[in-house]
Structures are given as C-alpha cells and as structure tokens.
Amino acid sequence: MSPARRVAVVGAGPAGLYAAEELARQDRHDVHVDVLDRLPSPYGLVRYGVAPDHPRIKSITATLSRVLDHPRVRFRGGVALGADITRQDLLDRYDAVVYAAGAPADRRMDVPGEDLPGSCSATSFVSWYSGHPDAEQPLALDAARVAVVGAGNVALDVARVLARPPEGLERTDMPEPVLAALRAGAVREVVVLARRGPRHARFTPKELRELAGLEGVDVVVDPYGPDLAEARAGDRTAQANLRVLAELAGRPPSGAPRRVELRFHARPLRVLGERRVTGLEIERTQDGPGAPADDAGERTVLPVGAVVRAVGYRGVPLDTVPFDASRGVVPNDKGRVLDVHGAVCAGEYVTGWLKRGPSGVIGTNKLDSAETVALLLDDLDRLPERELLGLDNLLESRGVRPVGLAGWARIDSAEQDLGSARGRDRTKIADWPTLLRLGRAPRPVRETVEEPPWPS
Known part of the structure; x- marks a missing residue:
C-alpha cells in the first residue's frame, strides 16, 4: 500500500459523506479524510432540506452516520471555507480536496x-x-x-x-x-x-x-x-x-x-x-x-x-475555487476541477450538485461521488509524497474551535432529549449559540464518542 494520504471533503451532506465513504473503504491507499462543514451538524439537505414529515427519507442519516464513525474519517464542523480557512490553506494541508458544498442558493x-x-x-x-x-x-x-x-x-x-x-x-x-x-x-x-x-x-x-x-x-x-x-x-x-x-x-x-x-x-x-x-x-x-x-x-x-x-x-462560489456562474457549478471533467482555461486543477475535485447541478435524488450522489473518487484515486497513484501542514494547528492559531464528532453527538443527544419531553423522537435546535455551546463544550472525563487517532 502507498504512503498515507490526506483528503479534505468540503461539505458534510450526502455527496460529501458518500465521497468520504468511498475513500475510507477502498484499499488502494491509506487515506485519512477530514469532512469539513460550515455548520456544526452534518447531513446537509437531509437535515435541512427534506420535509420534516418525511421521516423515512430522513432515516438515511443512520447510514451516513456510519461514515463519520469510520476510524479514518473525522468530522470538523463549524469551519467555513472562505471565512475560517482558504482554498490555499487546504491545498497546503491535503493531497486532495473534494468540494461537495451543494447548491444552497435559489x-x-x-x-x-x-x-x-x-x-x-x-x-x-x-x-x-x-x-x-x-x-x-x-x-x-x-x-x-x-x-x-x-x-x-x-x-x-x-x-x-x-x-x-x-x-x-x-x-x-x-x-x-x-x-x-x-x-x-x-x-x-x-x-x-x-x-x-x-x-x-x-x-x-x-x-x-x-x-x-x-x-x-x-x-x-x-x-x-x-x-x-x-x-x-x-x-x-x-x-x-x-x-x-x-x-x-x-x-x-x-x-x-x-x-x-x-x-x-x-x-x-x-x-x-x-x-x-x-x-x-x-x-x-x-x-x-x-x-x-x-x-x-x-x-x-x-x-x-x-x-x-x-x-x-443553484450553487454559489467557494472562496477562489473556479466557478461557472451561468450554470451554478464548479467546472469539471467527470469530477476533476477545471480552471478558466479548461485545464485540470491538480488535487481538486467536485461532487454532488456543485458538480452536476441540482438534479437527481439522494442516491444519485452516491454514484456521482464514486465517479469522482475513482479519478482521485487514479491521480493519487501518480502523486509523489510531500510534507503537508496540519489543519488543527492552523485553526487553533485563528481562534477557530471546530465541532468534532463528540460535539455533534452532544447536539444530537440534546435534540433527542427535547423531543422526548414533547413525545417526539427529536426537536431540532435552531439557534447558533446553543448549537455551538453544545458542540464546542469541554470534553467530559468520560467521553462517549472518541475521536480517531490522527497523523500530526
């Protein structure tokens, strides 16, 4: 197996998590994946776009949660590309970056x-x-x-x-x-x-x-x-x-x-x-x-x-990532990001609605991400090993406290407690201060969700 590689996935919705799953389960490379999201909670449009009276569709989160539990995957919520970190920050710290931020505009x-x-x-x-x-x-x-x-x-x-x-x-x-x-x-x-x-x-x-x-x-x-x-x-x-x-x-x-x-x-x-x-x-x-x-x-x-x-x-631009404003997507060739001249941007990939536009169902993103990751893995075969900077030290230096898997577990538990008090499975917490207070709370002595070991 080739040396360990690091990949950042920007976006914790279905497209991003399916990409992380493809990367984590393959055995061609030892890949560690950071899933970054501006929100302190994962699941994207499954959480914030599927109608609340469609619990069967929302149940896909049980499958997506297993991706975040994988020992080679980390969730880093509350980290915004463009505000907290830049495109270049990511390229300096990862062998590859997958943009999966969806199409949040109307x-x-x-x-x-x-x-x-x-x-x-x-x-x-x-x-x-x-x-x-x-x-x-x-x-x-x-x-x-x-x-x-x-x-x-x-x-x-x-x-x-x-x-x-x-x-x-x-x-x-x-x-x-x-x-x-x-x-x-x-x-x-x-x-x-x-x-x-x-x-x-x-x-x-x-x-x-x-x-x-x-x-x-x-x-x-x-x-x-x-x-x-x-x-x-x-x-x-x-x-x-x-x-x-x-x-x-x-x-x-x-x-x-x-x-x-x-x-x-x-x-x-x-x-x-x-x-x-x-x-x-x-x-x-x-x-x-x-x-x-x-x-x-x-x-x-x-x-x-x-x-x-x-x-x-429609999609929106991400920091300085190439963007086709007329289509609302990142220009790409089957998932490889292209610059304004049509040349491949080495180490940059895209999947989901940001790749193809807002079409298809949740499952469409799985096939889409598989196509993108297959190209990424082919490129890793030819990519020489290089020394990479660390993400956590950068975030700490900028005063950014990411929400990890343990923090999301606290939010998840609090929402279930709220729902139980009202005879429901869950009641969502919808304000930033409470979400961040729960997500960034100090770890208790006995943490129920452990973060995976990570290369420094």
Whole structure:
C-alpha cells in the first residue's frame, strides 16, 4: 500500500459523506479524510432540506452516520471555507480536496415585484421550517391564500406544510417556534402554479399521492385540456402523475376547511402590491403542437397575500475555487476541477450538485461521488509524497474551535432529549449559540464518542 494520504471533503451532506465513504473503504491507499462543514451538524439537505414529515427519507442519516464513525474519517464542523480557512490553506494541508458544498442558493423568477415583503424563495422557507440556524421566518403567514410557484417536489413540500393542519406536524422534528407560527397562521388555501402542463411536471407520483391524501384538505386540479390523457411515450413518471391528477380532477370537493389547487399552464408575470404582496399576475401558456391555443396568452390576476417561488436551487462560489456562474457549478471533467482555461486543477475535485447541478435524488450522489473518487484515486497513484501542514494547528492559531464528532453527538443527544419531553423522537435546535455551546463544550472525563487517532 502507498504512503498515507490526506483528503479534505468540503461539505458534510450526502455527496460529501458518500465521497468520504468511498475513500475510507477502498484499499488502494491509506487515506485519512477530514469532512469539513460550515455548520456544526452534518447531513446537509437531509437535515435541512427534506420535509420534516418525511421521516423515512430522513432515516438515511443512520447510514451516513456510519461514515463519520469510520476510524479514518473525522468530522470538523463549524469551519467555513472562505471565512475560517482558504482554498490555499487546504491545498497546503491535503493531497486532495473534494468540494461537495451543494447548491444552497435559489433561482429567481426574474419578474417585477419579486422582492416585495410576502414574497420569498422556497430555499428560505424550507430552511426555516427545517430549523436551519441561519434561517429566519420569511413569511408572516397572515394571508389566507398563498401562491407557490413551481412544479417539483419542493413546491409540493411547501404546499403541504402550509396547507396541512398543524396537528399533523406535531410529531415531527420541527423546532417549536416553527410549529407555533404554523398554528397561529391564517393560511387556508395554497395555489401551486406550474408554467407548463402536467406532462412536464417534475414532482414524483409519491409526493403527489401524499398531497392528495392529506386529511382536512381538499386537493383540486384546474382544468387543463388534453394533457390529462396524454403522456410522453415511455415516461412512467408522467403517466403515473397523470393517473393521480385524473383521479383528483374527478374527485368532488368535500368542503374541507383547507384547500390546495394545482394550476398548470400558468406563468408568473408580476408580483403585485406596494408595501407587501397583494396578488400575482399570471399568463396562460401552452405546451406546443396540439395544445389548445384559444386562451394562450390570457392574463389574469390571482389574489394572494404571499408568494413562494420553488423554481430551483443553484450553487454559489467557494472562496477562489473556479466557478461557472451561468450554470451554478464548479467546472469539471467527470469530477476533476477545471480552471478558466479548461485545464485540470491538480488535487481538486467536485461532487454532488456543485458538480452536476441540482438534479437527481439522494442516491444519485452516491454514484456521482464514486465517479469522482475513482479519478482521485487514479491521480493519487501518480502523486509523489510531500510534507503537508496540519489543519488543527492552523485553526487553533485563528481562534477557530471546530465541532468534532463528540460535539455533534452532544447536539444530537440534546435534540433527542427535547423531543422526548414533547413525545417526539427529536426537536431540532435552531439557534447558533446553543448549537455551538453544545458542540464546542469541554470534553467530559468520560467521553462517549472518541475521536480517531490522527497523523500530526
């Protein structure tokens, strides 16, 4: 086996942890992996992006946690690239660096009025109800009707959380202030607007069925012509979606106190209002040849008191790492980072959404990371051994106290204790001071989670 190597993975979400797993379990090289994250907690969008009423999806953390338990993997939370350490700091201290920071920013609708109070991104709304420590409540929730713009699973998640009776969320890991705001909120109707027809919707049949099955909520479908009976040949997802939508279209309203309307062929043109959102101007669209054209281009105003845009995520630049602003990704060749001239940046790699854009499901990141790590290992075969500086001494010199695995275990335990007191599995802690106090607390004499031995 070749001499011991050090690799830094920037980002502790699924993509980063899958990359760490690939590196730790292979036997071509003796690799030690530092997983760095700006947050004091791991798991990325699994923790702060998956809807709280989807515990089965969140259970993937049990698998991801085993990566952090590996003796050749260390978690270093509360360490921000660009603020606490630089790109060059990492290149001086590791044989390779894997960027896996995801796509934390949102895409915009680029329509007038988008920045009015009462208009926000799904990114900010999801972060708030998921207990992200950076998030503040983005909407007052004092409007009876809310528009959600988007045709993906995130749009349906937002609609479901807004429309669902709050008691249906009582057993989730939502922070208590979020639950209190939802209980006090006035939202009784959510209109989900999709620019194209249902054949082109990006949500999954499972999400659609979950929305359709909400107790105390009528889910209705706006008429949209022949789309109901047509799906692209061989597209099973579209066909399954259309079957669910056809069932909903034929279901008479029950008179439930809450309502979700799915409206297709509706393109937002302008968010209306002066001091806050009062409506949304929309335009009727058509999908192409064979679509009804008699009302295409018709403009109407939808009276709403809030608008949430769920039109996609995008990556953001990391320190001085090369970045393609038009695509929101780090330019790369199958995971090898490329500079502005298209040349390979030696020792730098990328995986996950920052590599390919915000597409796929959680499992897609596993294959993506495997591809990136395979190239990294090939490059290590040819990389001469060099003397590397240490990370811990650098952080100490800058007054940065990272949150290790033991610190995350304290946060994890505190959240479970909070949840147990309320009859739940967990209640998230959502404020930075408490998270850092727990994560950076002095080690007790008997620590239940040991840090692995590490080369100096």
